Amino acid sequence: MVEIKTPEQIAKMRAAGLVVAAMHAACRKAAVPGATTKDLDEVAAKVLADHGAKPNFLGYGGFPGNICTSVNDVVVHGIPNRETVLESGDIISIDAGAIVDGWHGDAAITVFVGEGHAPELHELSRVTEESMWAGIAAMRKGNRLVDVSKAIEGYIRRQPRPASGRYGIIEDYGGHGIGSQMHMDPHLLNYVDRRRGRGPKLVPGMCLAIEPMVSLGTARTHVLEDEWTVKTDDGSWACHWEHSVALTEEGPLVLTAPDGGRAKLAEYGITAAPDPLD
Structure with missing residues:
Protein backbone atom coordinates (compact mmCIF):
# COMPACT_ATOMS: atom_id res chain seq x y z
CA MET A 1 0.00 0.00 0.00
CA VAL A 2 1.36 3.42 -0.99
CA GLU A 3 0.61 6.17 1.52
CA ILE A 4 -0.89 9.32 -0.04
CA LYS A 5 -0.26 12.50 1.96
CA THR A 6 -2.43 15.56 2.37
CA PRO A 7 -0.92 19.02 1.80
CA GLU A 8 -0.86 19.49 5.59
CA GLN A 9 1.11 16.28 6.04
CA ILE A 10 3.55 17.26 3.31
CA ALA A 11 4.12 20.54 5.16
CA LYS A 12 5.15 18.56 8.25
CA MET A 13 7.47 16.44 6.13
CA ARG A 14 8.98 19.64 4.77
CA ALA A 15 9.68 20.74 8.36
CA ALA A 16 11.41 17.41 9.00
CA GLY A 17 13.31 17.75 5.73
CA LEU A 18 14.70 21.14 6.71
CA VAL A 19 16.00 19.63 9.96
CA VAL A 20 17.79 16.99 7.89
CA ALA A 21 19.28 19.73 5.71
CA ALA A 22 20.56 21.47 8.86
CA MET A 23 22.07 18.18 10.08
CA HIS A 24 23.92 17.81 6.79
CA ALA A 25 25.20 21.39 6.85
CA ALA A 26 26.58 20.95 10.36
CA CYS A 27 28.09 17.52 9.65
CA ARG A 28 29.71 18.75 6.43
CA LYS A 29 31.57 21.42 8.41
CA ALA A 30 32.58 18.89 11.06
CA ALA A 31 33.89 16.29 8.58
CA VAL A 32 37.54 17.33 8.79
CA PRO A 33 40.75 15.33 9.15
CA GLY A 34 41.08 14.10 12.72
CA ALA A 35 37.35 14.00 13.44
CA THR A 36 35.79 10.65 14.28
CA THR A 37 32.52 9.44 12.86
CA LYS A 38 31.16 9.55 16.43
CA ASP A 39 31.98 13.28 16.50
CA LEU A 40 29.71 13.72 13.49
CA ASP A 41 26.97 11.73 15.18
CA GLU A 42 27.12 14.04 18.18
CA VAL A 43 26.93 17.09 15.89
CA ALA A 44 23.81 15.62 14.30
CA ALA A 45 22.27 14.87 17.70
CA LYS A 46 22.72 18.50 18.75
CA VAL A 47 20.96 19.75 15.60
CA LEU A 48 18.05 17.42 16.27
CA ALA A 49 17.80 18.63 19.86
CA ASP A 50 18.06 22.29 18.85
CA HIS A 51 15.10 21.85 16.48
CA GLY A 52 13.01 19.77 18.86
CA ALA A 53 13.07 16.88 16.38
CA LYS A 54 13.56 13.16 16.94
CA PRO A 55 16.05 10.88 15.17
CA ASN A 56 14.55 8.22 12.95
CA PHE A 57 17.75 6.19 12.63
CA LEU A 58 18.59 5.80 16.33
CA GLY A 59 17.11 2.51 17.52
CA TYR A 60 15.69 1.65 14.08
CA GLY A 61 16.08 -2.14 14.00
CA GLY A 62 18.63 -1.65 16.78
CA PHE A 63 20.82 0.82 14.87
CA PRO A 64 23.03 2.62 17.43
CA GLY A 65 23.56 6.01 15.74
CA ASN A 66 21.67 9.18 14.87
CA ILE A 67 23.20 9.08 11.38
CA CYS A 68 24.93 6.58 9.11
CA THR A 69 28.59 7.37 8.42
CA SER A 70 29.93 5.39 5.45
CA VAL A 71 33.61 5.92 4.65
CA ASN A 72 35.34 5.08 1.35
CA ASP A 73 34.36 1.50 0.38
CA VAL A 74 31.44 1.47 2.82
CA VAL A 75 28.33 2.00 0.71
CA VAL A 76 25.66 2.51 3.37
CA HIS A 77 24.78 1.95 7.04
CA GLY A 78 28.20 2.67 8.52
CA ILE A 79 27.95 2.89 12.32
CA PRO A 80 29.39 6.03 13.97
CA ASN A 81 32.23 5.17 16.34
CA ARG A 82 35.31 6.58 18.08
CA GLU A 83 37.73 4.30 16.24
CA THR A 84 37.07 5.56 12.70
CA VAL A 85 39.15 8.73 12.36
CA LEU A 86 38.69 10.71 9.15
CA GLU A 87 41.81 11.37 7.10
CA SER A 88 42.54 13.81 4.31
CA GLY A 89 41.62 12.08 1.04
CA ASP A 90 38.69 10.14 2.52
CA ILE A 91 35.12 10.41 1.31
CA ILE A 92 32.20 9.92 3.65
CA SER A 93 28.52 9.49 2.91
CA ILE A 94 26.35 10.92 5.68
CA ASP A 95 22.80 9.58 5.74
CA ALA A 96 20.59 11.52 8.14
CA GLY A 97 16.95 11.54 9.17
CA ALA A 98 14.54 13.40 11.41
CA ILE A 99 10.97 13.12 12.69
CA VAL A 100 8.75 16.18 13.23
CA ASP A 101 5.21 15.67 14.56
CA GLY A 102 5.38 12.02 13.50
CA TRP A 103 6.49 12.71 9.91
CA HIS A 104 9.85 11.70 8.49
CA GLY A 105 12.66 13.25 6.47
CA ASP A 106 15.62 11.28 5.07
CA ALA A 107 18.56 12.35 2.90
CA ALA A 108 22.23 11.58 2.24
CA ILE A 109 25.25 13.50 0.99
CA THR A 110 28.81 12.54 0.14
CA VAL A 111 31.53 14.75 1.62
CA PHE A 112 35.20 15.03 0.61
CA VAL A 113 37.47 15.14 3.66
CA GLY A 114 40.49 17.43 3.39
CA GLU A 115 42.39 17.34 0.10
CA GLY A 116 44.13 14.99 -2.29
CA HIS A 117 41.17 13.28 -3.91
CA ALA A 118 41.58 11.68 -7.33
CA PRO A 119 39.55 13.32 -10.11
CA GLU A 120 37.62 10.09 -10.65
CA LEU A 121 36.25 10.36 -7.10
CA HIS A 122 34.92 13.85 -7.76
CA GLU A 123 33.38 12.53 -10.98
CA LEU A 124 31.87 9.55 -9.14
CA SER A 125 30.17 11.88 -6.68
CA ARG A 126 28.98 14.18 -9.47
CA VAL A 127 27.54 11.29 -11.46
CA THR A 128 25.78 9.86 -8.43
CA GLU A 129 24.30 13.19 -7.37
CA GLU A 130 23.21 14.15 -10.88
CA SER A 131 21.59 10.74 -11.40
CA MET A 132 19.55 11.45 -8.27
CA TRP A 133 18.37 14.75 -9.76
CA ALA A 134 17.51 13.01 -13.02
CA GLY A 135 15.34 10.66 -10.99
CA ILE A 136 13.75 13.56 -9.13
CA ALA A 137 12.97 15.29 -12.45
CA ALA A 138 11.16 12.12 -13.56
CA MET A 139 8.84 12.29 -10.54
CA ARG A 140 5.95 13.77 -12.50
CA LYS A 141 2.22 13.12 -12.39
CA GLY A 142 1.32 10.39 -14.87
CA ASN A 143 4.75 8.76 -14.86
CA ARG A 144 5.27 5.42 -13.18
CA LEU A 145 7.81 4.32 -10.62
CA VAL A 146 9.96 2.66 -13.28
CA ASP A 147 10.39 6.03 -15.01
CA VAL A 148 12.34 7.24 -11.97
CA SER A 149 14.51 4.09 -12.05
CA LYS A 150 15.04 4.50 -15.79
CA ALA A 151 16.11 8.14 -15.40
CA ILE A 152 18.65 7.27 -12.70
CA GLU A 153 20.18 4.34 -14.57
CA GLY A 154 20.06 6.11 -17.91
CA TYR A 155 22.00 9.09 -16.61
CA ILE A 156 24.73 6.89 -15.13
CA ARG A 157 25.04 4.71 -18.23
CA ARG A 158 25.44 7.75 -20.47
CA GLN A 159 28.50 9.04 -18.62
CA PRO A 160 32.06 8.35 -19.83
CA ARG A 161 33.51 5.32 -18.11
CA PRO A 162 35.94 5.97 -15.25
CA ALA A 163 39.52 4.74 -15.24
CA SER A 164 38.39 1.73 -13.21
CA GLY A 165 36.33 0.66 -16.22
CA ARG A 166 32.77 1.00 -14.97
CA TYR A 167 30.30 2.46 -12.53
CA GLY A 168 28.61 -0.14 -10.36
CA ILE A 169 24.97 0.67 -9.62
CA ILE A 170 24.39 -0.98 -6.25
CA GLU A 171 21.61 -3.51 -6.66
CA ASP A 172 20.80 -4.67 -3.12
CA TYR A 173 19.69 -1.26 -1.81
CA GLY A 174 17.52 1.48 -3.22
CA GLY A 175 14.99 4.19 -2.57
CA HIS A 176 11.64 3.89 -0.84
CA GLY A 177 8.41 5.52 0.10
CA ILE A 210 15.34 8.82 -4.13
CA GLU A 211 18.85 7.55 -3.38
CA PRO A 212 21.31 6.18 -5.92
CA MET A 213 24.42 4.43 -4.60
CA VAL A 214 27.25 3.99 -7.11
CA SER A 215 30.74 2.50 -6.88
CA LEU A 216 33.90 2.70 -8.98
CA GLY A 217 33.70 -1.05 -9.51
CA THR A 218 31.32 -3.81 -8.65
CA ALA A 219 27.61 -3.55 -7.93
CA ARG A 220 27.94 -6.39 -5.43
CA THR A 221 28.10 -5.83 -1.69
CA HIS A 222 28.34 -7.69 1.60
CA VAL A 223 27.35 -6.90 5.18
CA LEU A 224 29.95 -7.00 7.95
CA GLU A 225 29.60 -8.94 11.20
CA ASP A 226 28.03 -5.90 12.91
CA GLU A 227 24.99 -6.71 10.71
CA TRP A 228 24.79 -3.11 9.45
CA THR A 229 27.92 -1.94 7.60
CA VAL A 230 27.65 -2.58 3.84
CA LYS A 231 30.87 -2.73 1.80
CA THR A 232 31.61 -3.30 -1.88
CA ASP A 233 32.86 -6.80 -2.60
CA ASP A 234 35.92 -5.57 -4.51
CA GLY A 235 36.88 -2.74 -2.14
CA SER A 236 35.97 -0.03 -4.65
CA TRP A 237 34.91 3.31 -3.17
CA ALA A 238 31.29 4.35 -3.38
CA CYS A 239 29.06 7.44 -3.19
CA HIS A 240 25.52 7.86 -1.88
CA TRP A 241 23.19 10.79 -2.51
CA GLU A 242 19.56 11.03 -1.43
CA HIS A 243 16.64 13.44 -1.17
CA SER A 244 13.09 12.99 0.05
CA VAL A 245 10.66 14.29 -2.57
CA ALA A 246 6.91 14.97 -2.51
CA LEU A 247 4.80 15.04 -5.66
CA THR A 248 2.14 17.74 -5.36
CA GLU A 249 -0.53 19.11 -7.70
CA GLU A 250 1.95 21.90 -8.53
CA GLY A 251 4.86 19.54 -9.21
CA PRO A 252 7.73 18.04 -7.20
CA LEU A 253 8.94 19.52 -3.94
CA VAL A 254 12.35 18.36 -2.69
CA LEU A 255 11.60 18.18 1.00
CA THR A 256 15.21 17.89 2.18
CA ALA A 257 16.75 20.58 -0.06
CA PRO A 258 16.98 24.05 1.53
CA ASP A 259 15.48 25.67 -1.59
CA GLY A 260 12.95 22.91 -2.18
CA GLY A 261 14.86 21.85 -5.29
CA ARG A 262 14.13 25.03 -7.25
CA ALA A 263 17.61 25.60 -8.68
CA LYS A 264 18.34 22.05 -9.83
CA LEU A 265 14.84 21.36 -11.14
CA ALA A 266 15.05 24.57 -13.18
CA GLU A 267 17.94 22.97 -15.08
CA TYR A 268 15.42 20.36 -16.27
CA GLY A 269 12.84 23.01 -17.19
CA ILE A 270 10.72 22.05 -14.16
CA THR A 271 9.23 24.50 -11.69
CA ALA A 272 9.39 23.20 -8.12
CA ALA A 273 6.17 23.23 -6.14
CA PRO A 274 5.68 26.17 -3.75
CA ASP A 275 7.20 25.67 -0.32
CA PRO A 276 4.31 25.16 2.14
CA LEU A 277 6.38 26.73 4.92
CA ASP A 278 7.06 30.00 3.08
Missing part, protein backbone atom coordinates in the same frame (compact mmCIF):
# COMPACT_ATOMS: atom_id res chain seq x y z
CA ILE A 178 8.55 7.80 3.12
CA GLY A 179 6.00 9.57 5.31
CA SER A 180 4.53 8.37 8.60
CA GLN A 181 7.39 5.86 8.59
CA MET A 182 10.93 6.12 7.31
CA HIS A 183 10.76 3.08 5.01
CA MET A 184 7.48 2.40 3.22
CA ASP A 185 6.19 1.07 -0.07
CA PRO A 186 7.11 1.33 -2.84
CA HIS A 187 10.70 0.08 -3.10
CA LEU A 188 12.57 2.09 -5.75
CA LEU A 189 15.31 0.42 -7.76
CA ASN A 190 18.14 2.52 -9.17
CA TYR A 191 18.06 0.47 -12.36
CA VAL A 192 15.36 -1.09 -14.53
CA ASP A 193 14.36 -4.67 -13.72
CA ARG A 194 11.78 -5.63 -16.33
CA ARG A 195 10.61 -8.55 -14.20
CA ARG A 196 9.13 -6.06 -11.73
CA GLY A 197 6.92 -4.32 -14.25
CA ARG A 198 6.33 -0.58 -14.37
CA GLY A 199 5.27 -0.07 -10.77
CA PRO A 200 2.55 2.26 -9.48
CA LYS A 201 1.53 5.49 -11.13
CA LEU A 202 2.97 8.63 -9.61
CA VAL A 203 0.15 10.73 -8.21
CA PRO A 204 0.01 13.88 -6.06
CA GLY A 205 0.54 13.02 -2.41
CA MET A 206 3.19 10.36 -3.09
CA CYS A 207 6.54 10.87 -1.38
CA LEU A 208 9.72 9.03 -2.29
CA ALA A 209 13.26 8.92 -0.93
Whole structure:
Protein backbone atom coordinates (compact mmCIF):
# COMPACT_ATOMS: atom_id res chain seq x y z
CA MET A 1 0.00 0.00 0.00
CA VAL A 2 1.36 3.42 -0.99
CA GLU A 3 0.61 6.17 1.52
CA ILE A 4 -0.89 9.32 -0.04
CA LYS A 5 -0.26 12.50 1.96
CA THR A 6 -2.43 15.56 2.37
CA PRO A 7 -0.92 19.02 1.80
CA GLU A 8 -0.86 19.49 5.59
CA GLN A 9 1.11 16.28 6.04
CA ILE A 10 3.55 17.26 3.31
CA ALA A 11 4.12 20.54 5.16
CA LYS A 12 5.15 18.56 8.25
CA MET A 13 7.47 16.44 6.13
CA ARG A 14 8.98 19.64 4.77
CA ALA A 15 9.68 20.74 8.36
CA ALA A 16 11.41 17.41 9.00
CA GLY A 17 13.31 17.75 5.73
CA LEU A 18 14.70 21.14 6.71
CA VAL A 19 16.00 19.63 9.96
CA VAL A 20 17.79 16.99 7.89
CA ALA A 21 19.28 19.73 5.71
CA ALA A 22 20.56 21.47 8.86
CA MET A 23 22.07 18.18 10.08
CA HIS A 24 23.92 17.81 6.79
CA ALA A 25 25.20 21.39 6.85
CA ALA A 26 26.58 20.95 10.36
CA CYS A 27 28.09 17.52 9.65
CA ARG A 28 29.71 18.75 6.43
CA LYS A 29 31.57 21.42 8.41
CA ALA A 30 32.58 18.89 11.06
CA ALA A 31 33.89 16.29 8.58
CA VAL A 32 37.54 17.33 8.79
CA PRO A 33 40.75 15.33 9.15
CA GLY A 34 41.08 14.10 12.72
CA ALA A 35 37.35 14.00 13.44
CA THR A 36 35.79 10.65 14.28
CA THR A 37 32.52 9.44 12.86
CA LYS A 38 31.16 9.55 16.43
CA ASP A 39 31.98 13.28 16.50
CA LEU A 40 29.71 13.72 13.49
CA ASP A 41 26.97 11.73 15.18
CA GLU A 42 27.12 14.04 18.18
CA VAL A 43 26.93 17.09 15.89
CA ALA A 44 23.81 15.62 14.30
CA ALA A 45 22.27 14.87 17.70
CA LYS A 46 22.72 18.50 18.75
CA VAL A 47 20.96 19.75 15.60
CA LEU A 48 18.05 17.42 16.27
CA ALA A 49 17.80 18.63 19.86
CA ASP A 50 18.06 22.29 18.85
CA HIS A 51 15.10 21.85 16.48
CA GLY A 52 13.01 19.77 18.86
CA ALA A 53 13.07 16.88 16.38
CA LYS A 54 13.56 13.16 16.94
CA PRO A 55 16.05 10.88 15.17
CA ASN A 56 14.55 8.22 12.95
CA PHE A 57 17.75 6.19 12.63
CA LEU A 58 18.59 5.80 16.33
CA GLY A 59 17.11 2.51 17.52
CA TYR A 60 15.69 1.65 14.08
CA GLY A 61 16.08 -2.14 14.00
CA GLY A 62 18.63 -1.65 16.78
CA PHE A 63 20.82 0.82 14.87
CA PRO A 64 23.03 2.62 17.43
CA GLY A 65 23.56 6.01 15.74
CA ASN A 66 21.67 9.18 14.87
CA ILE A 67 23.20 9.08 11.38
CA CYS A 68 24.93 6.58 9.11
CA THR A 69 28.59 7.37 8.42
CA SER A 70 29.93 5.39 5.45
CA VAL A 71 33.61 5.92 4.65
CA ASN A 72 35.34 5.08 1.35
CA ASP A 73 34.36 1.50 0.38
CA VAL A 74 31.44 1.47 2.82
CA VAL A 75 28.33 2.00 0.71
CA VAL A 76 25.66 2.51 3.37
CA HIS A 77 24.78 1.95 7.04
CA GLY A 78 28.20 2.67 8.52
CA ILE A 79 27.95 2.89 12.32
CA PRO A 80 29.39 6.03 13.97
CA ASN A 81 32.23 5.17 16.34
CA ARG A 82 35.31 6.58 18.08
CA GLU A 83 37.73 4.30 16.24
CA THR A 84 37.07 5.56 12.70
CA VAL A 85 39.15 8.73 12.36
CA LEU A 86 38.69 10.71 9.15
CA GLU A 87 41.81 11.37 7.10
CA SER A 88 42.54 13.81 4.31
CA GLY A 89 41.62 12.08 1.04
CA ASP A 90 38.69 10.14 2.52
CA ILE A 91 35.12 10.41 1.31
CA ILE A 92 32.20 9.92 3.65
CA SER A 93 28.52 9.49 2.91
CA ILE A 94 26.35 10.92 5.68
CA ASP A 95 22.80 9.58 5.74
CA ALA A 96 20.59 11.52 8.14
CA GLY A 97 16.95 11.54 9.17
CA ALA A 98 14.54 13.40 11.41
CA ILE A 99 10.97 13.12 12.69
CA VAL A 100 8.75 16.18 13.23
CA ASP A 101 5.21 15.67 14.56
CA GLY A 102 5.38 12.02 13.50
CA TRP A 103 6.49 12.71 9.91
CA HIS A 104 9.85 11.70 8.49
CA GLY A 105 12.66 13.25 6.47
CA ASP A 106 15.62 11.28 5.07
CA ALA A 107 18.56 12.35 2.90
CA ALA A 108 22.23 11.58 2.24
CA ILE A 109 25.25 13.50 0.99
CA THR A 110 28.81 12.54 0.14
CA VAL A 111 31.53 14.75 1.62
CA PHE A 112 35.20 15.03 0.61
CA VAL A 113 37.47 15.14 3.66
CA GLY A 114 40.49 17.43 3.39
CA GLU A 115 42.39 17.34 0.10
CA GLY A 116 44.13 14.99 -2.29
CA HIS A 117 41.17 13.28 -3.91
CA ALA A 118 41.58 11.68 -7.33
CA PRO A 119 39.55 13.32 -10.11
CA GLU A 120 37.62 10.09 -10.65
CA LEU A 121 36.25 10.36 -7.10
CA HIS A 122 34.92 13.85 -7.76
CA GLU A 123 33.38 12.53 -10.98
CA LEU A 124 31.87 9.55 -9.14
CA SER A 125 30.17 11.88 -6.68
CA ARG A 126 28.98 14.18 -9.47
CA VAL A 127 27.54 11.29 -11.46
CA THR A 128 25.78 9.86 -8.43
CA GLU A 129 24.30 13.19 -7.37
CA GLU A 130 23.21 14.15 -10.88
CA SER A 131 21.59 10.74 -11.40
CA MET A 132 19.55 11.45 -8.27
CA TRP A 133 18.37 14.75 -9.76
CA ALA A 134 17.51 13.01 -13.02
CA GLY A 135 15.34 10.66 -10.99
CA ILE A 136 13.75 13.56 -9.13
CA ALA A 137 12.97 15.29 -12.45
CA ALA A 138 11.16 12.12 -13.56
CA MET A 139 8.84 12.29 -10.54
CA ARG A 140 5.95 13.77 -12.50
CA LYS A 141 2.22 13.12 -12.39
CA GLY A 142 1.32 10.39 -14.87
CA ASN A 143 4.75 8.76 -14.86
CA ARG A 144 5.27 5.42 -13.18
CA LEU A 145 7.81 4.32 -10.62
CA VAL A 146 9.96 2.66 -13.28
CA ASP A 147 10.39 6.03 -15.01
CA VAL A 148 12.34 7.24 -11.97
CA SER A 149 14.51 4.09 -12.05
CA LYS A 150 15.04 4.50 -15.79
CA ALA A 151 16.11 8.14 -15.40
CA ILE A 152 18.65 7.27 -12.70
CA GLU A 153 20.18 4.34 -14.57
CA GLY A 154 20.06 6.11 -17.91
CA TYR A 155 22.00 9.09 -16.61
CA ILE A 156 24.73 6.89 -15.13
CA ARG A 157 25.04 4.71 -18.23
CA ARG A 158 25.44 7.75 -20.47
CA GLN A 159 28.50 9.04 -18.62
CA PRO A 160 32.06 8.35 -19.83
CA ARG A 161 33.51 5.32 -18.11
CA PRO A 162 35.94 5.97 -15.25
CA ALA A 163 39.52 4.74 -15.24
CA SER A 164 38.39 1.73 -13.21
CA GLY A 165 36.33 0.66 -16.22
CA ARG A 166 32.77 1.00 -14.97
CA TYR A 167 30.30 2.46 -12.53
CA GLY A 168 28.61 -0.14 -10.36
CA ILE A 169 24.97 0.67 -9.62
CA ILE A 170 24.39 -0.98 -6.25
CA GLU A 171 21.61 -3.51 -6.66
CA ASP A 172 20.80 -4.67 -3.12
CA TYR A 173 19.69 -1.26 -1.81
CA GLY A 174 17.52 1.48 -3.22
CA GLY A 175 14.99 4.19 -2.57
CA HIS A 176 11.64 3.89 -0.84
CA GLY A 177 8.41 5.52 0.10
CA ILE A 178 8.55 7.80 3.12
CA GLY A 179 6.00 9.57 5.31
CA SER A 180 4.53 8.37 8.60
CA GLN A 181 7.39 5.86 8.59
CA MET A 182 10.93 6.12 7.31
CA HIS A 183 10.76 3.08 5.01
CA MET A 184 7.48 2.40 3.22
CA ASP A 185 6.19 1.07 -0.07
CA PRO A 186 7.11 1.33 -2.84
CA HIS A 187 10.70 0.08 -3.10
CA LEU A 188 12.57 2.09 -5.75
CA LEU A 189 15.31 0.42 -7.76
CA ASN A 190 18.14 2.52 -9.17
CA TYR A 191 18.06 0.47 -12.36
CA VAL A 192 15.36 -1.09 -14.53
CA ASP A 193 14.36 -4.67 -13.72
CA ARG A 194 11.78 -5.63 -16.33
CA ARG A 195 10.61 -8.55 -14.20
CA ARG A 196 9.13 -6.06 -11.73
CA GLY A 197 6.92 -4.32 -14.25
CA ARG A 198 6.33 -0.58 -14.37
CA GLY A 199 5.27 -0.07 -10.77
CA PRO A 200 2.55 2.26 -9.48
CA LYS A 201 1.53 5.49 -11.13
CA LEU A 202 2.97 8.63 -9.61
CA VAL A 203 0.15 10.73 -8.21
CA PRO A 204 0.01 13.88 -6.06
CA GLY A 205 0.54 13.02 -2.41
CA MET A 206 3.19 10.36 -3.09
CA CYS A 207 6.54 10.87 -1.38
CA LEU A 208 9.72 9.03 -2.29
CA ALA A 209 13.26 8.92 -0.93
CA ILE A 210 15.34 8.82 -4.13
CA GLU A 211 18.85 7.55 -3.38
CA PRO A 212 21.31 6.18 -5.92
CA MET A 213 24.42 4.43 -4.60
CA VAL A 214 27.25 3.99 -7.11
CA SER A 215 30.74 2.50 -6.88
CA LEU A 216 33.90 2.70 -8.98
CA GLY A 217 33.70 -1.05 -9.51
CA THR A 218 31.32 -3.81 -8.65
CA ALA A 219 27.61 -3.55 -7.93
CA ARG A 220 27.94 -6.39 -5.43
CA THR A 221 28.10 -5.83 -1.69
CA HIS A 222 28.34 -7.69 1.60
CA VAL A 223 27.35 -6.90 5.18
CA LEU A 224 29.95 -7.00 7.95
CA GLU A 225 29.60 -8.94 11.20
CA ASP A 226 28.03 -5.90 12.91
CA GLU A 227 24.99 -6.71 10.71
CA TRP A 228 24.79 -3.11 9.45
CA THR A 229 27.92 -1.94 7.60
CA VAL A 230 27.65 -2.58 3.84
CA LYS A 231 30.87 -2.73 1.80
CA THR A 232 31.61 -3.30 -1.88
CA ASP A 233 32.86 -6.80 -2.60
CA ASP A 234 35.92 -5.57 -4.51
CA GLY A 235 36.88 -2.74 -2.14
CA SER A 236 35.97 -0.03 -4.65
CA TRP A 237 34.91 3.31 -3.17
CA ALA A 238 31.29 4.35 -3.38
CA CYS A 239 29.06 7.44 -3.19
CA HIS A 240 25.52 7.86 -1.88
CA TRP A 241 23.19 10.79 -2.51
CA GLU A 242 19.56 11.03 -1.43
CA HIS A 243 16.64 13.44 -1.17
CA SER A 244 13.09 12.99 0.05
CA VAL A 245 10.66 14.29 -2.57
CA ALA A 246 6.91 14.97 -2.51
CA LEU A 247 4.80 15.04 -5.66
CA THR A 248 2.14 17.74 -5.36
CA GLU A 249 -0.53 19.11 -7.70
CA GLU A 250 1.95 21.90 -8.53
CA GLY A 251 4.86 19.54 -9.21
CA PRO A 252 7.73 18.04 -7.20
CA LEU A 253 8.94 19.52 -3.94
CA VAL A 254 12.35 18.36 -2.69
CA LEU A 255 11.60 18.18 1.00
CA THR A 256 15.21 17.89 2.18
CA ALA A 257 16.75 20.58 -0.06
CA PRO A 258 16.98 24.05 1.53
CA ASP A 259 15.48 25.67 -1.59
CA GLY A 260 12.95 22.91 -2.18
CA GLY A 261 14.86 21.85 -5.29
CA ARG A 262 14.13 25.03 -7.25
CA ALA A 263 17.61 25.60 -8.68
CA LYS A 264 18.34 22.05 -9.83
CA LEU A 265 14.84 21.36 -11.14
CA ALA A 266 15.05 24.57 -13.18
CA GLU A 267 17.94 22.97 -15.08
CA TYR A 268 15.42 20.36 -16.27
CA GLY A 269 12.84 23.01 -17.19
CA ILE A 270 10.72 22.05 -14.16
CA THR A 271 9.23 24.50 -11.69
CA ALA A 272 9.39 23.20 -8.12
CA ALA A 273 6.17 23.23 -6.14
CA PRO A 274 5.68 26.17 -3.75
CA ASP A 275 7.20 25.67 -0.32
CA PRO A 276 4.31 25.16 2.14
CA LEU A 277 6.38 26.73 4.92
CA ASP A 278 7.06 30.00 3.08
